[in-house]
Amino acid sequence: MTDGTLRTDRLRLTPLDPDADAASLHRAYGDHEVMRWWNRPACADPAETARHLAECTGQEDARLWTVRTADGEAVGMAGLLGEIEVPGLTWLLCKDAWGHGYATEAAAAVAGHALGPLGLDRVEAWIEATNRRSRAVAARIGLTERGRLAQHYAHRDRPHEVVVLGRSRTEEPTTTLAVVTDLPVQDVSATLALLRTALGARSAFVLGDPPFLAEAVLGPWSTGPRIRIEAAEHRPAAVRLRLDVATDAAPVHRRAVDAGARVDGRPVQQPWGRSEFVIRLPEGHELTVSAPSVPS
Numbered sequence: 001m002t003d004g005t006l007r008t009d010r011l012r013l014t015p016l017d018p019d020a021d022a023a024s025l026h027r028a029y030g031d032h033e034v035m036r037w038w039n040r041p042a043c044a045d046p047a048e049t050a051r052h053l054a055e056c057t058g059q060e061d062a063r064l065w066t067v068r069t070a071d072g073e074a075v076g077m078a079g080l081l082g083e084i085e086v087p088g089l090t091w092l093l094c095k096d097a098w099g100h101g102y103a104t105e106a107a108a109a110v111a112g113h114a115l116g117p118l119g120l121d122r123v124e125a126w127i128e129a130t131n132r133r134s135r136a137v138a139a140r141i142g143l144t145e146r147g148r149l150a151q152h153y154a155h156r157d158r159p160h161e162v163v164v165l166g167r168s169r170t171e172e173p174t175t176t177l178a179v180v181t182d183l184p185v186q187d188v189s190a191t192l193a194l195l196r197t198a199l200g201a202r203s204a205f206v207l208g209d210p211p212f213l214a215e216a217v218l219g220p221w222s223t224g225p226r227i228r229i230e231a232a233e234h235r236p237a238a239v240r241l242r243l244d245v246a247t248d249a250a251p252v253h254r255r256a257v258d259a260g261a262r263v264d265g266r267p268v269q270q271p272w273g274r275s276e277f278v279i280r281l282p283e284g285h286e287l288t289v290s291a292p293s294v295p296s
């Protein structure tokens with residue numbers, strides 16, 4: 001193992017060499033179906049694949065391996081991405097190597113290496129919510145869901161939802177699972193109605209007639225980001241909330257305007273990679289709706 005090769009029952013993972021391995025790996029990096037989930041479009045030719053691989057391997061702390069079957073054939077890539085705070089696992093296989101358990105075997109070896117010999121405390125994988133095969137790999141190597149976020153790749157029309165799955169070296173105590181915001185308002189029903197129309201919120205519960213307390217869940221499920229709306233006797237102090245959405249800002253903006261909300265102008269591209277606009281509630285509260293925008 002001194003040359004950095006990892007071995008599993010059926011595979012050999014050799015440190016990825018962009019120049020030597022690009023020609024074989026281009027079968028994956030040049031395939032639109034394989035690259036459907038990637039943060040860039042399929043590479044046009046082996047030279048572009050080599051450049052992309054050189055960029056990835058050149059990042060600080062990146063460790064990528066070429067996945068080889070017993071006969072030495074390169075069938076894919078697995079490894080750890082560089083230049084991110086929590087070490088991120090990555091994997092991909094040529095289409096004709098799908099369905100044999102190779103990705104799971106390779107990813108398990110990389111995760112074991114990361115949490116074992118490399119001594120990392122935790123590894124995670126960011127996987128598009130609809131990428132069923134990749135999520136199955138993550139589940140088989142013991143990664144569990146830690147949260148969700150939205151991304152917008154430069155080559156795509158729309159943002160997408162990402163599941164962050166992680167595994168730590170030793171069991172960790174349960175961390176805070178949610179932060180629930182208390183929002184004091186003058187009219188609980190009107191605020192709930194606005195959150196329903198603009199942001200698709202559901203009410204987890206509504207107490208009183210007229211309501212004095214309600215909980216809005218900002219999504220279609222039983223749990224998720226929540227806002228507890230409570231009736232304030234006097235004009236409450238204004239608060240500012242930022243709501244991350246996994247869609248384009250424009251339709252949310254349109255619905256907020258249609259719902260009669262006071263909205264400051266159209267969504268504005270921010271330097272931190274988000275497109276944002278502000279909904280102002282009658283009490284002076286500011287709800288900033290923040291959507292991922294295309295990276296510049």
Ligand SMILES: CC(C)(COP(=O)(O)OP(=O)(O)OC[C@H]1O[C@@H](n2cnc3c(N)ncnc32)[C@H](O)[C@@H]1OP(=O)(O)O)[C@@H](O)C(=O)NCCC(=O)NCCS
Nearest residue numbers: 034037091092093098099100101102103104126127133134
């Ligand atoms: C993600 C990706 C690597 C998964 O490939 P995969 O072949 O589905 O995953 P595995 O190699 O672990 O194979 C698992 C499949 O092989 C089957 N299998 C067959 N023989 C097997 C064996 N001996 N051992 C284990 N599994 C075996 C499993 O039953 C499973 O099949 P199923 O999906 O029908 O249940 C592949 O779909 C890919 O390259 N996608 C595009 C790139 C990508 O999305 N990367 C991740 C970005 S986050």
